Amino acid sequence: MKMLQAMMLFVATLVMAQANAAETMTDAQTEKLRERIKPVAEVCVQGDDCGGPVVAASTGPRTGDAIYAASCAGCHSIGVAGAPKKGDTAAWDKRLAKGFDKTLANAISGLNAMPAKGLCMDCSDDELTSAIKFMAGRK
Numbered sequence: 001m002k003m004l005q006a007m008m009l010f011v012a013t014l015v016m017a018q019a020n021a022a023e024t025m026t027d028a029q030t031e032k033l034r035e036r037i038k039p040v041a042e043v044c045v046q047g048d049d050c051g052g053p054v055v056a057a058s059t060g061p062r063t064g065d066a067i068y069a070a071s072c073a074g075c076h077s078i079g080v081a082g083a084p085k086k087g088d089t090a091a092w093d094k095r096l097a098k099g100f101d102k103t104l105a106n107a108i109s110g111l112n113a114m115p116a117k118g119l120c121m122d123c124s125d126d127e128l129t130s131a132i133k134f135m136a137g138r139k
């Protein structure tokens with residue numbers, strides 16, 4: 001409790017010191033400060049001519065390789081809790097015997113210790129498909 005009070009006092013002192021510093025700035029200093037923060041303060045909205053090409057937010061679907069490395073390898077590389085291992089075609093053959101769609105559906109909704117979407121919540125069905133094909137050795 002003492003520690004918390006001391007910290008709050010410290011923060012309050014900092015804030016007051018900052019406020020004092022701002023008050024004692026000359027007009028020239030204020031102008032300089034405005035100049036310095038300007039690029040950050042300016043917002044470029046899509047459709048505006050902001051002097052450069054608009055960078056697309058999405059770069060298209062990620063590869064199965066990339067999805068596997070980022071989200072699935074944690075369990076599927078060494079077979080955590082019975083997860084079929086990457087490249088273990090025999091294990092994957094058994095999984096896929098029920099049909100690819102059913103296997104994909106299990107990956108999407110989760111199956112026992114397999115979490116829904118392998119915890120890749122922003123993965124599209126296509127990206128999960130690529131990751132499964134990559135792990136199962138079916139490009």
Ligand code: HEC
Pocket residue numbers: 067068071072073074075076080081082083084095102103104106107111112113114115117118119120123128131132
């Ligand atoms: C937390 C560990 C874990 C992660 C992360 C994980 N999996 Fe799994 N996965 C498992 C386990 C365990 C099983 C076996 C489940 C069972 O049959 O009981 C499994 C099974 C599967 C199966 C077979 C489903 C079936 O119908 O037999 C697929 C497909 C699959 N995972 C895809 C993925 C994909 C794609 C990712 C990454 C996006 C992923 N997994 C990430 C643990 C994981």
